[in-house]
Amino acid sequence: AQSVTQLDSHVSVSEGTPVLLRCNYSSSYSPSLFWYVQHPNKGLQLLLKYTSAATLVKGINGFEAEFKKSETSFHLTKPSAHMSDAAEYFCVVSENFGNEKLTFGTGTRLTIIP
């Protein structure tokens, strides 16, 4: 069975400092991994995805994530936080071969301190 664990329910950083949101995954097969962002009262937006190509994945708005199979991790980073980054972030796993549903983590709320 597939699952993801988001290690922090809430992260606070100052504007202009780096962001690190941590995610570990579990999967029986070679997974696809995603990060989605949800701003208040808005739908889910895809930030980036990993599908067994390059292990360092670049997404929108300056975010990137690195797939580390040995650590079963897919942490999300950004060099410099912006006020508009304040939102809920979800790490998501999907398996192939007949189990293509998305399994979401419980989310990390990112707060940006001015």
Next chain:
Amino acid sequence: DAGVTQSPTHLIKTRGQQVTLRCSPKSGHDTVSWYQQALGQGPQFIFQYYEEEERQRGNFPDRFSGHQFPNYSSELNVNALLLGDSALYLCASSFGPQGQETQYFGPGTRLLVL
């Protein structure tokens, strides 16, 4: 190019009633998945439709049913509503059901059961 659209945006029902939610996929997409997002939680997979068939199902009771039409739009039906069914219901569409395909989410329908 219209993205994923859902209707209605908000809905209030009472216990025991039935509800139908609707979803139109992004242009060119043929696969629709439904998710339930309770307050403060990550979305939970309900089911996925492809070629007008339910392809996968999550851990939801038979009170939750769906349908996909020839134009790829979809409906989610919930019978005998319970208070615990109050949630944001998200529809996502993709081109094909494979796990590595990006799912694009609609804004959701917020259902309140009184």
